[in-house]
Amino acid sequence: MSEHPAITRRGVGIAADGTFHMPTRAQFGRGVFDTLATEVAGFGASRVMIVSDPGVVALGIVDRAVSQLEAAGVEVHLFTKVQPNPRDVHCIEGAELARELNIDLLVAIGGGSPIDSAKCIGVLLTNGGHPRDWEDFGTLRQQPVPVIAVATTAGTGSEVSPSAIITDTVRKKKMNLFDPRICPAVALVDPDLTFSVPAAVTAATGMDALSHAIDSLHCRLDTPASDGMALEGARLVALYLKRAVVDGSDVEARCGMAQASLVSGLAVGITDVAGCHSIAEAIGATYDTPHGVTCAIGLPMIMEYNLPVSRDKYVRLAHAFGLPAGVDDQATAESAIAYVRDLNTSLRIPNLSDLIDPADLDLLAAKALANTSTASNPRAADAADFRDIFAKELARTS
Numbered sequence: 001m002s003e004h005p006a007i008t009r010r011g012v013g014i015a016a017d018g019t020f021h022m023p024t025r026a027q028f029g030r031g032v033f034d035t036l037a038t039e040v041a042g043f044g045a046s047r048v049m050i051v052s053d054p055g056v057v058a059l060g061i062v063d064r065a066v067s068q069l070e071a072a073g074v075e076v077h078l079f080t081k082v083q084p085n086p087r088d089v090h091c092i093e094g095a096e097l098a099r100e101l102n103i104d105l106l107v108a109i110g111g112g113s114p115i116d117s118a119k120c121i122g123v124l125l126t127n128g129g130h131p132r133d134w135e136d137f138g139t140l141r142q143q144p145v146p147v148i149a150v151a152t153t154a155g156t157g158s159e160v161s162p163s164a165i166i167t168d169t170v171r172k173k174k175m176n177l178f179d180p181r182i183c184p185a186v187a188l189v190d191p192d193l194t195f196s197v198p199a200a201v202t203a204a205t206g207m208d209a210l211s212h213a214i215d216s217l218h219c220r221l222d223t224p225a226s227d228g229m230a231l232e233g234a235r236l237v238a239l240y241l242k243r244a245v246v247d248g249s250d251v252e253a254r255c256g257m258a259q260a261s262l263v264s265g266l267a268v269g270i271t272d273v274a275g276c277h278s279i280a281e282a283i284g285a286t287y288d289t290p291h292g293v294t295c296a297i298g299l300p301m302i303m304e305y306n307l308p309v310s311r312d313k314y315v316r317l318a319h320a321f322g323l324p325a326g327v328d329d330q331a332t333a334e335s336a337i338a339y340v341r342d343l344n345t346s347l348r349i350p351n352l353s354d355l356i357d358p359a360d361l362d363l364l365a366a367k368a369l370a371n372t373s374t375a376s377n378p379r380a381a382d383a384a385d386f387r388d389i390f391a392k393e394l395a396r397t398s
Ligand SMILES: [Fe+2]
Pocket: 156, 208, 211, 212, 277, 291, 295
């Protein structure tokens, strides 16, 4: 395992070093889904496996992809049993199937779960082993089988990010396979595919986008490039998320949220996620709660903890949200945290106390501490700190 880049980084602030590249060719636009066959042809692929989930299949989007690809003479196979909080066992099964079929290109269609699963399957096809063999940073030996990612929700950012979050079903732990070579080769971001997403899923996935923006903004691996993208992602969420939830047919809002997902995904691909995802993935791995819901809950929790070291970032965030300046920077930064809490309330995101068993506080704290991305949080946290963070939020919402 390589050392986490947040630990090995030299320099501070504007002088801190850093390396990033964003290799995904992202196509954004209404109707770009119809270019899928052309994109596949560009790879010279003859056998393609579509990785998706039953919900996306039910919407008819997978059928549309199959029709498009078969009309272009491509042999298409399906692996559509991906579940939310995608499982290692399904990635292994998908990779075995793809290996038997001599698949040379993967097409992920869906939200974060199918896209992350396709990335993991691509890793297993060329690197072998179990997903946990490739956990953490820069561990791959071989270039994965390429993935074309078709995003059907607005929030995951996985369509352009270098990580795949896969649940280890034995350890009940979320693993992060993080390597620039995991980035999809192509992302098709077609806002029209998001029109049929139900309001509650729109809300949760939209908060996932915001959590990427904010985790990138306060991340220890922040750069001016990622800050610019993160702040724009947050601005777009503030402008469009409520609108997309209230009226799913609002074209401008759906486009705005698809752009928010994309730009926040790029931001977090430059940096890493941070403490919000440490908290969110601890809850998700324990109770199988949707990722976006856990991120929405985790955001104000970690922002309050990080406030002493991230105040300036949250002042800039408040401006991105369109909030007026407070009496001083502390008040302005606190208004950004209050804004996130209000957004959760208006989107009917559950409270922490609705989801967790108070007897599990130590377990949740241990899982959050063990998360790969805890090293990226701007304020160091040990198990007792995480326990306090959970306990404080539980007391607030019980
Ligand atoms: Fe996320």
